[in-house]
Amino acid sequence: MDKKFVIGIDLGGTKINTAIVDFQGNIIEQINIPTLASEGENVVLNRVIQTIDEVLNKSEVKIKNIRAIGIGAPGPLNSKEGTIITTPNLPFKNFNIINPIKEIYNVNTYLDNDANVAAIGEHTFGAAKGSNNMIYVTVSTGIGGGAILNGGIYRGNTCNALEVGHMTIDPKGPLCNCGNYGCAEVLASGTAIARQGRQAIEKKAITSLTKYSNITAYEVFKEAKNGDKVCNEIVNKSLNYLGICIANLVSIFDPEVVIIGGGVSKAGEIVFNVVKDVVKIRCFQILSDSCRILSAELNANSGVIGAASLALREENIL
Numbered sequence: 280m281d282k283k284f285v286i287g288i289d290l291g292g293t294k295i296n297t298a299i300v301d302f303q304g305n306i307i308e309q310i311n312i313p314t315l316a317s318e319g320e321n322v323v324l325n326r327v328i329q330t331i332d333e334v335l336n337k338s339e340v341k342i343k344n345i346r347a348i349g350i351g352a353p354g355p356l357n358s359k360e361g362t363i364i365t366t367p368n369l370p371f372k373n374f375n376i377i378n379p380i381k382e383i384y385n386v387n388t389y390l391d392n393d394a395n396v397a398a399i400g401e402h403t404f405g406a407a408k409g410s411n412n413m414i415y416v417t418v419s420t421g422i423g424g425g426a427i428l429n430g431g432i433y434r435g436n437t438c439n440a441l442e443v444g445h446m447t448i449d450p451k452g453p454l455c456n457c458g459n460y461g462c463a464e465v466l467a468s469g470t471a472i473a474r475q476g477r478q479a480i481e482k483k484a485i486t487s488l489t490k491y492s493n494i495t496a497y498e499v500f501k502e503a504k505n506g507d508k509v510c511n512e513i514v515n516k517s518l519n520y521l522g523i524c525i526a527n528l529v530s531i532f533d534p535e536v537v538i539i540g541g542g543v544s545k546a547g548e549i550v551f552n553v554v555k556d557v558v559k560i561r562c563f564q565i566l567s568d569s570c571r572i573l574s575a576e577l578n579a580n581s582g583v584i585g586a587a588s589l590a591l592r593e594e595n596i597l
């Protein structure tokens with residue numbers, strides 16, 4: 280067996296998902312373990328190494344068959360150096376994660392932030408395959424983004440471009456976790472939708488949400504679909520903000536395709552209908568007519584397939 284595989288590692292705050300992936304984007308073997316982020320940076324690094332060993336042991340693939348390793352992790356980070364700068368859900372502070380892995384396995388190793396990695400995955404094996412200019416937006420707990428421009432990943436000056444969740448949408452809006460006011464993330468993320476649902480109950484609004492003990496964006500979307508007026512207002516308002524965020528991206532980048540992924544995109548048609556309407560209203564017609572707005576295809580495996588795609592791309596295999 281030649282070097283016909285790469286390893287993709289999705290390093291998250293709660294779990295590490297590691298897979299051996301072939302050059303066609305097929306997962307050969309996969310392993311998933313808790314991150315144990317609270318136990319410190321060396322423990323987490325060792326757990327990453329443990330997943331590489333275990334996924335190789337489970338399969339017939341040997342380390343000599345691995346062309347490269349790709350890692351996706353939450354930012355901000357420095358992908359050129361392989362350093363995770365700091366992130367709320369992982370213990371790393373200016374920690375170089377790729378050098379120890381390169382040393383152990385003698386395999387080229389690459390790091391990028393989770394949204395860039397998902398963008399690369401969708402562009403390589405998912406909904407944006409074949410496009411030259413694409414924007415990826417993930418809407419779940421937070422909002423993140425990535426861009427492939429002129430066929431290549433656009434990282435920006437400090438490797439942290441496309442922080443779309445912290446684009447100001449309403450200067451008078453609520454306080455965001457980042458310290459700014461009215462960011463897209465605090466107005467249109469799954470967390471924002473859930474928060475507004477809970478606030479509606481606190482304000483004694485007449486809503487079917489009162490039957491739930493725990494309200495997430497899922498319940499708000501569900502009750503909106505069932506005709507609840509309050510939920511429909513929350514959903515429409517939030518998706519309108521998401522639409523503004525995406526319209527701004529379309530106006531800046533003139534992409535062929537915008538891919539929306541993350542938990543909120545699973546609410547389906549309503550998300551895409553509202554976003555497409557807002558883009559149509561706010562962008563030049565030539566831009567909105569030529570830009571497709573599609574759902575992500577890689578879903579639960581977007582992290583590992585994306586990290587594997589990063590490795591394939593950096594090695595100029597694809």
Ligand SMILES: [Zn+2]
Pocket residue numbers: 444445446455456457458459462464
């Ligand atoms: Zn923010």
